[in-house]
Amino acid sequence: MVIKFIPHLRVLSPSLPVTGFPSMKPARTICFNGSIPVLNRVFPFKLKFLGLSPRFNGKLITRSLSTRPSRPRSRASSEFTPKIRGDVRASKSLIEDEAELSDWVGELRTDSFRGRLTSEDEELDADRQRNRVRSSDRKGNGVSVKWRRESEFDNFRESSKRETRGNFGDSISRKSRFSKRFGGELEDKDSDDDGEEDDESYSSRKSRGVKRENTKMDSWRGKRNERGLGSGNAGSGRRMDLGRKSNFHEEEDTDASEEEKGREMKGLENFLSGEDSDINAAAEDDYIILRKKASYALGLEKDADQTVTPRSSQGKSESYLSETRFDQISISPLSLKGIKDAGYEKMTVVQEATLPVILKGKDVLAKAKTGTGKTVAFLLPSIEIVSKLPPVDHDVKRPPIHVLVICPTRELAIQAASEAKKLLKYHPSIGVQVVIGGTRLALEQKNLQANPCQILVATPGRLRDHLENTAGFATKLMGVKVLVLDEADRLLAMGFRKDIERIIAAVPKQRQTLLFSATVPEEVHQICHIALRRDHEFINTVQEGTEDTHSLVRQVHMVAPLDMQFSLLYVLLKEHIADDVDYKVLVFCTTAMVTKLVADVLRELNLNVRDPFKKITELQNKGI
């Protein structure tokens, strides 16, 4: 039976354009340059016309998701300004990103964006807006900044579509209906340099488009009026607005050719025409491609073109279980019962290799990958050693601690203590306690006093704290028979060397020391010199050439432009959830603020999101 020691966990980072870990194999990279209609459906007025990852003059540009017209911006940082990706990243602070996201989410939370999840709702809404604003149009309101922005997006979408074609392999070489139509017209335009003709065709297009323009513009204007964003120049009309748009382009891109202008007008016309069914269809196509790519990346579907990276790098068994059962080695019946109740029957490779040696009383340096059962490997023999010691007299003022386990993190310490509790189920006289940073020292002192324990699991900083500030603690440590340094490499990498040296000095020299580590760099060797006896045994369960990462943890990374990262995250989550109803996904974001926003938006999208901050507040309230 193959046992998963680590749940199938996928690590997605929506906010990092380059998500890489040292051990991560870039199995496949997904670069996607289309727009994603997922959010368009959910937040139609927010993202509908945001072409994603456009290119400008062959260079990648990004645009902000924010639609706040009220925020004053310098022209250089205008949302319409084509930006080189690197420049944007460098110049835009996280705080700005957060502020924009915050506004965006704030708007999403308003009632006006609720309940528009169906196309019917969208249509109803659009009708309402059209009717509402038709009257305001008669009053001569100018076209809003938003309109201009959307036209601009449309143009960018177009240039993006054309220029990124081919970047996406076969998937993008299939022209979307939108780009086909548009591309075809452009070709005609290219072969025709007659400016008059351009004007003519422009004005005929324009006249064709007026009615539609009203419809679409009204919608935006209505929206803008709703939000009290001003009305522009009274009586200026559309002509002026169009002029404004052209001026904008002249200012932004002095090199814009006639062809480009024509293209803009075309894009504008397409936008004004309201024929967004084609856009949606193209976006729908792109969405399907993205979904497919995501499925392949997550291993939910087999990609005909790509070979799926085997989970086990060397094609070996994924199981870390050995053939030896726990009842085949000499451990007490009470421990065996605990093991059975925990659901363990066979030992893992590291347990099989270390248990007999530790039970013989030898010091051990064990190298084993994370998640391979190290905790049981050091706890079980430790429990056996304690169970053979004479019971502690209840009258003793400072009952000794016999086993001291040092873990690098609070989580690992809690995990080890709970594993110990499982194994101690039938050893009622042996107690286990945990002391970790981030909790109240006084509370721990009280607990140690009230419930003496023979096994103590601790993080180094807090243990040192107790050594220096808890009365009688140093005396208790003088009873240590077994010292365990779990994840020694991490302990040292996290800068606990001084603390460890202090702890080693505080426990008796006559003891057994077990040092478990996933890697054995020079620093670990140095600690071995201080902590382990010379005749210690080095047990290595990591075969040469195997990767550091657990073979059951599948890793892929995708590179996506900032402005489509949320959409991509959403698609991936939906794919994963559809595949696994008992889903558990951790999403890491750059800052606490972004984390909260992403959680809020995912919740708006009806995903079951655990609020990362709620848990912390709960723990703080409980005084932990």
Ligand SMILES: Nc1ncnc2c1ncn2[C@@H]1O[C@H](COP(=O)(O)OP(=O)(O)OP(=O)(O)O)[C@@H](O)[C@H]1O
């Ligand atoms: N012999 C076994 N049979 C089946 N499951 C086991 C066995 N030993 C341990 N496990 C389970 O395997 C999982 C991983 O074990 P454990 O946490 O001890 O690994 P680890 O190497 O200490 O990992 P980490 O480095 O993260 O602490 C746990 O859920 C544990 O309950």
